[in-house]
Amino acid sequence: xxxxxxxxxxxxxxxxxxxxxxxxxxxxxxxxxxxxxxxxxxxxxxxxxxxxxxxxxxxxxxxxxxxxxxxxxxxxxxxxxxxxxxxxxxxxxxxxxxxxxxxxxxx
Amino acid sequence: xxxxxxxxxxxxxxxxxxxxxxxxxxxxxxxxxxxxxxxxxxxxxxxxxxxxxxxxxxxxxxxxxxxxxxxxxxxxxxxxxxxxxxxxxxxxxxxxxxxxxxxxxxxxxxxxxxxxxxxxxxxxxxxxxxxxxxxxxxxxxxxxxxxxxxxxxxxxxxxxxxxxxxxxxxxxxxxxxxxxxxxxxxxxxxxxxxxxxxxxxxxxxxxxxxxxxxxxxxxxxxxxxxxxxxxxxxxxxxxxxxxxxxxxxxxxxxxxxxxxxxxxxxxxxxxxxxxxxxxxxxxxxxxxxxxxxxxxxxxxxxxxxxxxxxxxxxxxxxxxxxxxxxxxxxxxxxxxxxxxxxxxxxxxxxxxxxxxxxxxxxxxxxxxxxxxxxxxxxxxxxxxxxxxxxxxxxxxxxxxxxxxxxxxxxxxxxxxxxxxxxxxxxxxxxxxxxxxxxxxxxxxxxxxxxxxxxxxxxxxxxxxxxxxxxxxxxxxxxxxxxxxxxxxxxxxxxxxxxxxxxxxxxxxxxxxxxxxxxxxxxxxxxxxxxxxxxxxxxxxxxxxxxxxxxxxxxxxxxxxxxxxxxxxxxxxxxxxxxxxxxxxxxxxxxxxxxxxxxxxxxxxxxxxxxxxxxxxxxxxxxxxxxxxxxxxxxxxxxxxxxxxxxx
Numbered sequence: 001x002x003x004x005x006x007x008x009x010x011x012x013x014x015x016x017x018x019x020x021x022x023x024x025x026x027x028x029x030x031x032x033x034x035x036x037x038x039x040x041x042x043x044x045x046x047x048x049x050x051x052x053x054x055x056x057x058x059x060x061x062x063x064x065x066x067x068x069x070x071x072x073x074x075x076x077x078x079x080x081x082x083x084x085x086x087x088x089x090x091x092x093x094x095x096x097x098x099x100x101x102x103x104x105x106x107x
Numbered sequence: 108x109x110x111x112x113x114x115x116x117x118x119x120x121x122x123x124x125x126x127x128x129x130x131x132x133x134x135x136x137x138x139x140x141x142x143x144x145x146x147x148x149x150x151x152x153x154x155x156x157x158x159x160x161x162x163x164x165x166x167x168x169x170x171x172x173x174x175x176x177x178x179x180x181x182x183x184x185x186x187x188x189x190x191x192x193x194x195x196x197x198x199x200x201x202x203x204x205x206x207x208x209x210x211x212x213x214x215x216x217x218x219x220x221x222x223x224x225x226x227x228x229x230x231x232x233x234x235x236x237x238x239x240x241x242x243x244x245x246x247x248x249x250x251x252x253x254x255x256x257x258x259x260x261x262x263x264x265x266x267x268x269x270x271x272x273x274x275x276x277x278x279x280x281x282x283x284x285x286x287x288x289x290x291x292x293x294x295x296x297x298x299x300x301x302x303x304x305x306x307x308x309x310x311x312x313x314x315x316x317x318x319x320x321x322x323x324x325x326x327x328x329x330x331x332x333x334x335x336x337x338x339x340x341x342x343x344x345x346x347x348x349x350x351x352x353x354x355x356x357x358x359x360x361x362x363x364x365x366x367x368x369x370x371x372x373x374x375x376x377x378x379x380x381x382x383x384x385x386x387x388x389x390x391x392x393x394x395x396x397x398x399x400x401x402x403x404x405x406x407x408x409x410x411x412x413x414x415x416x417x418x419x420x421x422x423x424x425x426x427x428x429x430x431x432x433x434x435x436x437x438x439x440x441x442x443x444x445x446x447x448x449x450x451x452x453x454x455x456x457x458x459x460x461x462x463x464x465x466x467x468x469x470x471x472x473x474x475x476x477x478x479x480x481x482x483x484x485x486x487x488x489x490x491x492x493x494x495x496x497x498x499x500x501x502x503x504x505x506x507x508x509x510x511x512x513x514x515x516x517x518x519x520x521x522x523x524x525x526x527x528x529x530x531x532x533x534x535x536x537x538x539x540x541x542x543x544x545x546x547x548x549x550x551x552x553x554x555x556x557x558x559x560x561x562x563x564x565x566x567x568x569x570x571x572x573x574x575x576x577x578x579x580x581x582x583x584x585x586x587x588x589x590x591x592x593x594x595x596x597x598x599x600x601x602x603x604x605x606x607x608x609x610x611x612x613x614x615x616x617x618x619x620x621x622x623x624x625x626x627x628x629x630x631x632x633x634x635x636x637x638x639x640x641x642x643x644x645x646x647x648x649x650x651x652x653x654x655x656x657x658x659x660x661x662x663x664x665x666x667x668x669x670x671x672x673x674x675x676x677x678x679x680x681x682x683x684x685x686x687x688x689x690x691x692x693x694x695x696x697x698x699x700x701x702x703x704x705x706x707x708x709x710x711x712x713x714x715x716x717x718x719x720x721x722x723x724x725x726x727x728x729x730x731x732x733x734x735x736x737x738x739x740x741x742x743x744x745x746x747x748x749x750x751x752x753x754x
Binding site: 012013016019020026027040041042043044045046080082083084085086087088089090 | 110111112113114115116144145146147151152153154271274275276277
């Protein structure tokens with residue numbers, strides 16, 4: 001299993017990192033908070049921790065800490081536009097339920 | 108599910124706690140909104156992909172409001188109800204807007220925003236003199252939908268931008284940073300804040316436009332040094348000198364011309380068209396038509412050597428002219444030159460030379476014109492920064508600041524310092540302006556100064572807050588007036604009243620007064636009397652340099668007069684109380700000298716008054732001694748009477 005990015009998502013991430021001027025990749029994780037138990041973490045990564053799982057998808061390095069991986073393994077990250085808003089969207093096969101807006105979820 | 112944005116390491120927002128913040132450039136001609144997404148500042152477009160919202164608001168009879176392009180389209184048809192360039196009216200009274208007759212609006216002035224009451228009861232209030240001029244409230248515009256203030260009109264523009272931002276970001280905004288010209292005075296800043304509040308925006312901070320531009324260029328991450336921001340907008344020109352040191356921005360000086368902008372270049376082409384085609388006195392519709400074509404031609408000439416202007420007037424006459432870049436440069440040369448004078452003044456204010464400027468930032472659509480870029484390059488001897496869209500650069504910088512203030516970025520936080528364009532002070536006895544915060548002080552700042560009572564038993568003090576560089580209050584602008592009451596009755600000069608001026612990070616002024624010996628502090632809200640225009644600030648600055656000599660003379664005279672009056676009063680008072688201590692000869696001598704001093708008061712000669720004061724002081728030494736011998740056990744020999752009174 002792995003974490004993957006759609007090509008569109010990868011293009012945007014590469015672009016953002018280039019404009020930011022630094023960063024080794026993307027850090028994806030979960031933390032316990034929010035109304036349905038878990039919340040996603042999506043951050044720029046400036047360095048990899050020694051125990052990080054590393055994935056590469058369309059040229060983007062994705063770092064996931066070992067504790068988060070079971071919750072999000074097999075997930076795909078997409079970049080979409082909804083009306084005037086645009087941003088990243090997760091499709092996570094592990095999710096059993098999520099709150100109305102999808103910002104937090106349970107497994 | 109909700110769409111996510113990439114955060115900085117360790118700063119992922121908790122669910123439903125996104126701190127969405129935007130930067131808004133509330134411009135005279137166009138307004139924009141920007142935000143930081145995925146670590147990058149971007150301008151938010153509307154559903155048609157347009158970034159710029161024309162700052163035009165049209166009020167309709169049914170009470171609805173059109174903002175932006177829709178309003179702009181009806182500008183000539185419904186001029187009276189279509190408000191353009193409302194920024195010029197923010198925080199201004201009718202008197203401040205000179206060209207009123209040329210504007211198609213129906214104005215309504217409002218009464219003063221504060222009462223100019225004098226002292227009452229036994230409260231001697233010697234400081235209450237008629238001070239600055241034009242203390243009227245903000246002007247109002249009569250529209251088909253009722254009377255609207257510039258604050259309300261601006262709020263309509265901000266509301267559209269807020270709704271756009273919320274749609275684009277998918278949530279409610281935590282707050283916004285709104286930019287204002289560095290020159291905006293207290294009233295204008297307050298009006299901008301009010302407009303934002305009315306539009307349902309939480310103002311994180313008002314940010315000076317040049318500072319925002321510098322942030323957009325990432326100068327905050329650049330090497331330390333002094334930078335110039337050259338902002339030629341639609342109708343205004345601003346030059347600011349910023350210093351970056353240890354990650355802190357400080358506006359060293361700001362200058363400009365509030366009646367110079369890209370529109371003037373359109374006007375030149377318009378006049379040229381009239382001349383070429385032997386036209387005169389066109390109707391408003393044709394004028395607008397030609398101005399639109401003139402603007403298009405100006406934009407064409409940015410990257411074309413020549414452009415063709417074709418238009419059909421309402422009477423069927425056809426306009427068809429070729430305008431070359433060289434011709435355009437020749438006709439607009441003096442406009443470009445006019446921007447250089449404020450530039451020199453700003454450098455002088457900052458006590459810097461051209462060689463000290465490390466970089467030049469270009470802001471405003473009009474800086475796209477090659478002749479402007481050349482002139483700036485020549486003046487500074489370096490190529491200005493132009494790689495960001497000059498129309499968007501201010502909004503982009505404001506968004507970065509908003510993102511930071513909303514707490515979305517950790518660590519390397521910078522603090523922005525701005526300056527006060529004109530000195531702030533209060534009126535003192537004799538109509539003199541005592542400066543408490545000098546011009547070009549960095550803000551936020553707080554300064555206090557102690558004042559005292561002028562008359563025995565004075566229980567109230569009227570405090571007039573003034574802004575300006577001149578020595579006499581009548582030459583400065585009155586911002587507000589309030590009273591401190593409940594001062595315990597004491598002899599003149601015994602009360603100690605501490606007046607504190609506080610200017611917050613937004614450039615807004617709070618003044619408080621506290622009587623120190625009794626601890627009485629009156630809660631005071633200073634409402635600015637709306638209205639001090641950029642042009643006035645410039646004029647007041649020029650006046651202050653031109654009249655420096657006169658002012659000094661006037662100041663010395665008033666000071667002497669005040670001192671003389673105080674002495675006369677003290678002696679008179681002493682004569683009434685202890686006149687029996689004197690023999691007739693002594694009394695006559697003193698009274699003669701008092702008469703002589705009163706006579707010199709009429710003369711505008713401060714040296715003569717000074718001499719008469721000295722003489723009177725001398726002849727009262729003996730009297731002072733007698734009074735002291737009488738009333739006090741320990742002797743203070745050799746002191747004159749006025750010192751005795753002060754204790």
